[in-house]
Amino acid sequence: MTSPLFRFSLLSLALAAGFAHAENEAKESVTLDTVTVKGQATSATHRVTTKRMEETTSTDLKDVLFNEPSISFGGGNGQSQWVTIRGMGQDQIDYKVDDTYTDSQIFHHNGRFMLDPALVKVVAVQKGTGSASAGIGATSGAIVAETVEAKDLLREGQNVGFKLNAGISSNKGYSRGASVYGQAGGFDALLSGNFIREKEYTAGKGYRNLLGSDKVLNSGLGSRGLLGKIGYRFNEDNRIELSHRQEKQYGERALREEFDFSQVFQTDRRTGQYILDANGNRIPNVATNSPRYRTLTQDTTNLEFKGGNLGFIDTIKANVYRLNIKRDEVPNPNYELDGEVRTYGANLNLDSRLFDRHTLKYGVNWRTQKSSSKGENSEKKNDAGVYVEGIWDFSPVTLTTGLRYDRWKMRTNSNTENSDGNFNPSIGLVYDISPEFSINTSLNYATRSPRLYEAALMSIRSIKASPDLKAERSRNAEIGFNYHWNSALTLSGSYFHQQIKDVQAIRQAGQHYVWYNGGKLKNRGYELNAAYRWKGLTARAGVAYSRPKLNGDTADIVTTAIPMGRTWTTGLSYQFDNPNLEIGWRGRYVQNAGYAPTSRGSDVALNVVRAGYGVNDIFANWKPTGKDDLNVNFAVNNVLNKNYKPHSQRAGANALPEPGRDIRLSVNYRF
Numbered sequence: 001m002t003s004p005l006f007r008f009s010l011l012s013l014a015l016a017a018g019f020a021h022a023e024n025e026a027k028e029s030v031t032l033d034t035v036t037v038k039g040q041a042t043s044a045t046h047r048v049t050t051k052r053m054e055e056t057t058s059t060d061l062k063d064v065l066f067n068e069p070s071i072s073f074g075g076g077n078g079q080s081q082w083v084t085i086r087g088m089g090q091d092q093i094d095y096k097v098d099d100t101y102t103d104s105q106i107f108h109h110n111g112r113f114m115l116d117p118a119l120v121k122v123v124a125v126q127k128g129t130g131s132a133s134a135g136i137g138a139t140s141g142a143i144v145a146e147t148v149e150a151k152d153l154l155r156e157g158q159n160v161g162f163k164l165n166a167g168i169s170s171n172k173g174y175s176r177g178a179s180v181y182g183q184a185g186g187f188d189a190l191l192s193g194n195f196i197r198e199k200e201y202t203a204g205k206g207y208r209n210l211l212g213s214d215k216v217l218n219s220g221l222g223s224r225g226l227l228g229k230i231g232y233r234f235n236e237d238n239r240i241e242l243s244h245r246q247e248k249q250y251g252e253r254a255l256r257e258e259f260d261f262s263q264v265f266q267t268d269r270r271t272g273q274y275i276l277d278a279n280g281n282r283i284p285n286v287a288t289n290s291p292r293y294r295t296l297t298q299d300t301t302n303l304e305f306k307g308g309n310l311g312f313i314d315t316i317k318a319n320v321y322r323l324n325i326k327r328d329e330v331p332n333p334n335y336e337l338d339g340e341v342r343t344y345g346a347n348l349n350l351d352s353r354l355f356d357r358h359t360l361k362y363g364v365n366w367r368t369q370k371s372s373s374k375g376e377n378s379e380k381k382n383d384a385g386v387y388v389e390g391i392w393d394f395s396p397v398t399l400t401t402g403l404r405y406d407r408w409k410m411r412t413n414s415n416t417e418n419s420d421g422n423f424n425p426s427i428g429l430v431y432d433i434s435p436e437f438s439i440n441t442s443l444n445y446a447t448r449s450p451r452l453y454e455a456a457l458m459s460i461r462s463i464k465a466s467p468d469l470k471a472e473r474s475r476n477a478e479i480g481f482n483y484h485w486n487s488a489l490t491l492s493g494s495y496f497h498q499q500i501k502d503v504q505a506i507r508q509a510g511q512h513y514v515w516y517n518g519g520k521l522k523n524r525g526y527e528l529n530a531a532y533r534w535k536g537l538t539a540r541a542g543v544a545y546s547r548p549k550l551n552g553d554t555a556d557i558v559t560t561a562i563p564m565g566r567t568w569t570t571g572l573s574y575q576f577d578n579p580n581l582e583i584g585w586r587g588r589y590v591q592n593a594g595y596a597p598t599s600r601g602s603d604v605a606l607n608v609v610r611a612g613y614g615v616n617d618i619f620a621n622w623k624p625t626g627k628d629d630l631n632v633n634f635a636v637n638n639v640l641n642k643n644y645k646p647h648s649q650r651a652g653a654n655a656l657p658e659p660g661r662d663i664r665l666s667v668n669y670r671f
Contacts, residue, residue: 047124055621057664069544074649075656085141087546092140100321102343107456109256116225118194121148129476131426132387132402137448139474150181150188167666172199204643204660209262210284238307255290339455373458377413400428408449447471466516523548536575565593580623589614613644
């Protein structure tokens with residue numbers, strides 16, 4: 001009997017497509033980066049596989065997801081970067097790696113996410129509010145990844161393998177890495193390490209700070225990614241795996257990593273007047289940002305089981321994990337902003353077939369987090385959720401219905417406690433008008449429990465919560481379409497309207513800082529994508545637009561939402577058969593965005609226009625052996641040496657500019 005075509009969520013299918021591709025790379029030499037699956041009431045999902053990343057000079061997710069118009073990364077390296085999906089900030093989105101994640105932050109001047117793409121076999125993106133099965137706090141999207149395992153790298157008939165990689169950048173950077181992996185009987189194991197060193201980079205044409213330099217001060221960064229795995233496969237369907245992953249970033253960094261204080265002069269905070277030195281000259285504001293040696297380390301240990309064909313359970317995915325993030329800095333007599341967030345969690349996700357046609361998804365999610373500074377004045381939060389979701393195949397119509405219940409409990413460092421629970425329904429509908437064309441619509445609800453206060457300031461601030469503090473609740477309505485023609489042309493589009501009630505905010509009340517529900521956030525926008533492939537030619541284009549508003553005013557709270565200019569992405573490449581060579585060009589163009597900012601620390605007037613910009617890259621991938629075992633990659637990023645600042649960060653003179661022209665060369669070899 002024919003099995004249903006549309007059993008799983010689009011995100012699950014996009015990830016599965018990436019996994020299958022990674023396990024059988026030799027079957028195709030060119031892949032389109034956008035996956036659209038008929039029968040799913042959601043927008044297209046972008047995914048990138050190990051194979052594709054090995055064919056580029058990318059060393060961070062900003063570069064990996066360059067072609068995705070709805071995602072934006074801020075300027076700088078490492079924790080300087082703020083990430084948005086559809087303009088929604090890092091407090092509204094998640095990074096999920098092997099189904100491990102946390103929503104607590106160390107310090108509000110740091111980006112909240114760390115992931116070395118060298119350790120990953122596939123990256124996908126969930127946009128908007130998730131359905132019932134999307135997990136805890138799925139209000140505004142997520143970047144979802146799964147780390148590589150031995151089977152993904154071993155060639156057919158190979159039991160032991162090695163991988164070496166190295167790269168160099170003209171804009172003061174280099175990388176190197178090595179992996180060893182193998183299998184014996186039902187066992188398999190992998191050990192991988194990747195090391196990146198970036199010195200202070202040169203910004204684009206025309207940039208000069210107040211010290212007269214074209215280099216961006218304190219932008220240098222060292223990073224290290226380590227991954228160890230051991231697994232056992234009971235049979236073709238069932239496997240258990242224990243893994244440990246560490247990402248570490250270190251170097252002399254500014255206290256407020258998203259700011260470049262060398263672009264402004266010191267002022268008196270009370271009067272606003274410039275501070276002068278003994279000679280009557282203005283003083284660059286560099287020292288105020290307290291540059292010193294700082295490290296941020298993330299350790300994740302994960303025990304995971306993937307299986308299927310267990311009685312009435314067709315598929316099972318379960319994991320238990322520990323995730324620890326720690327910030328350290330060289331001691332200072334005035335202050336020391338160390339902090340730590342410890343997260344423990346577990347997930348059980350099950351799928352069962354009904355009448356050999358429909359699918360029932362159900363499961364449990366649990367997570368507990370503890371945030372502290374030097375082990376003092378800690379805060380704690382527990383989240384738990386259960387869900388059931390049905391995917392009903394009434395061809396040519398596919399209906400998805402779901403219900404989720406989430407319960408949370410939080411204790412602040414002043415021992416105020418809050419707890420609550422919410423039911424969240426979801427529904428989606430897909431109509432397959434023809435094998436090539438489908439339309440879809442969805443309405444999803446999700447809640448995100450109140451966040452813990454930032455760990456680095458926990459020991460010097462007393463935090464309370466309003467007695468009636470509630471979880472943020474998101475509602476996202478979306479309509480879209482997907483069109484495929486002869487595996488050559490792909491078109492997709494969506495329009496969404498999102499509303500988040502009871503947005504979490506904080507205010508000072510006497511000696512305390514108090515969490516409360518500060519308003520309503522609305523976001524609406526659209527996205528269109530097109531891709532065409534003919535023989536060796538691949539062309540793609542996309543556009544995304546969103547405009548978040550908080551209580552009717554344009555939102556500019558970088559952790560919650562940021563107004564983005566309409567963003568266009570383009571790409572054109574050609575794959576030669578002999579030699580096995582791909583050459584291409586890609587572009588990202590962002591229109592200006594005008595608004596009245598409400599965030600502090602931007603050093604701007606009330607009415608500011610975020611300047612639009614356009615950046616162009618060229619690239620090449622050569623496989624000297626004609627196979628995927630050896631890749632030689634070349635790129636020139638920011639070919640025209642544009643001086644620009646992304647919109648996914650605070651606006652104003654202090655904002656970090658992006659690197660100028662950067663010529664890159666990298667090599668990776670598997671044997």
